[in-house]
Amino acid sequence: MNLKRRIFENIDLSLNHHSRIHTLCGYIPQTNRSPVFIKREDELNPTAIGTKHRKYISLLPSIRQANYTTVILIGSAYSNNLLGLTQHLLNEHIEVHLFVKRPGSHELTGNRLFLNMLLPQSNIHTISPNHWNEVVEQANEFAAQLQGANRQVLVVPEGGEHPATIPGLLTLAFDIQQNQQTYNIRFSDIWTDSGTGISAIGLLLGMRLLGMTEAHLHITLIAGNEAEFFERYRRFTTWTEQWLKAEIPEAGPRVTFHTPATARSFGSINKTVQRATITIARETGILMDPIYSVKHLYTMKQILQQHPPTGPQLFIYNGGPLGLCGFQQTLAKQLRTQKD
Numbered sequence: 001m002n003l004k005r006r007i008f009e010n011i012d013l014s015l016n017h018h019s020r021i022h023t024l025c026g027y028i029p030q031t032n033r034s035p036v037f038i039k040r041e042d043e044l045n046p047t048a049i050g051t052k053h054r055k056y057i058s059l060l061p062s063i064r065q066a067n068y069t070t071v072i073l074i075g076s077a078y079s080n081n082l083l084g085l086t087q088h089l090l091n092e093h094i095e096v097h098l099f100v101k102r103p104g105s106h107e108l109t110g111n112r113l114f115l116n117m118l119l120p121q122s123n124i125h126t127i128s129p130n131h132w133n134e135v136v137e138q139a140n141e142f143a144a145q146l147q148g149a150n151r152q153v154l155v156v157p158e159g160g161e162h163p164a165t166i167p168g169l170l171t172l173a174f175d176i177q178q179n180q181q182t183y184n185i186r187f188s189d190i191w192t193d194s195g196t197g198i199s200a201i202g203l204l205l206g207m208r209l210l211g212m213t214e215a216h217l218h219i220t221l222i223a224g225n226e227a228e229f230f231e232r233y234r235r236f237t238t239w240t241e242q243w244l245k246a247e248i249p250e251a252g253p254r255v256t257f258h259t260p261a262t263a264r265s266f267g268s269i270n271k272t273v274q275r276a277t278i279t280i281a282r283e284t285g286i287l288m289d290p291i292y293s294v295k296h297l298y299t300m301k302q303i304l305q306q307h308p309p310t311g312p313q314l315f316i317y318n319g320g321p322l323g324l325c326g327f328q329q330t331l332a333k334q335l336r337t338q339k340d
């Protein structure tokens with residue numbers, strides 16, 4: 001198929017683009033008619049968080065092709081995206097600068113520790129929260145200063161919002177189709193989570209392109225809101241149509257947005273999330289990151305309790321155990337207060 005060729009000629013085939021699915025053990029009740037599968041995006045790349053990896057598999061080839069020597073990344077000081085991409089870029093002798101929002105604390109934990117291990121302080125530029133809305137301008141100005149005869153500089157906005165991520169993002173819909181074929185099943189519901197929304201947008205565009213209109217797509221808004229999602233959705237739709245030189249079919253899956261069933265504000269971890277992180281580890285054998293994946297799975301469980309499923313379910317596990325690193329002390333304390 002032409003579409004498939006277009007996508008796969010723009011990705012780095014030496015990087016993973018296939019993840020397995022298996023039935024989820026425990027945590028969510030299942031019946032023969034409505035088994036619950038989990039898609040192991042966490043297994044795509046041990047040095048990055050799953051969903052981010054698909055952005056890199058086409059962004060990296062485009063960076064190589066354009067001969068960028070320096071890349072400026074924008075995001076939070078604890079960003080999964082900054083951590084994953086920085087490692088890949090350093091592997092390829094590309095100079096990396098980060099523009100991060102100044103965090104409230106001085107403690108180096110989780111991804112922030114790892115980013116400070118990977119880069120000297122002079123490459124990590126902190127921006128005060130009051131000026132965060134100007135961060136792209138500031139990064140562009142810095143890029144203009146660095147730019148020279150021997151230096152080609154690229155600025156990648158928060159979440160990897162760049163057209164070059166599109167072919168990689170579209171591989172997810174293909175991969176789900178392949179999972180369905182392997183198990184000879186059709187998912188009636190697919191559950192994914194969203195931060196900037198870019199990964200979920202990629203899935204949605206891929207499903208429209210492939211005519212996967214039967215499944216109901218559920219999106220847990222871990223960060224941001226529907227209005228922000230739709231603004232990016234429009235932008236990515238335009239970029240994708242420009243790249244493909246074709247219109248994307250209107251027909252798509254039914255989409256429902258969900259807010260987290262607990263600890264709604266982004267980054268907050270309450271007792272319910274801490275307990276769920278431990279329960280999920282015990283029942284499913286999976287060490288899940290609390291910020292995104294635990295909230296997402298907890299939310300799916302609450303919704304299915306109220307609306308029992310009528311067909312096979314797919315939970316996309318976009319996270320990974322790296323996301324647990326900042327929460328070791330919190331979880332240790334939680335374990336000490338639990339009786340078992």
Ligand SMILES: *Cc1c(COP(=O)(O)O)cnc(C)c1O
Pocket residue numbers: 049051052080081159193194195196197198199200289292293318319320
């Ligand atoms: C970053 C991240 C997301 C959100 O990805 P976006 O493309 O920004 O929406 C979801 N889940 C996990 C585990 C993530 O790290």
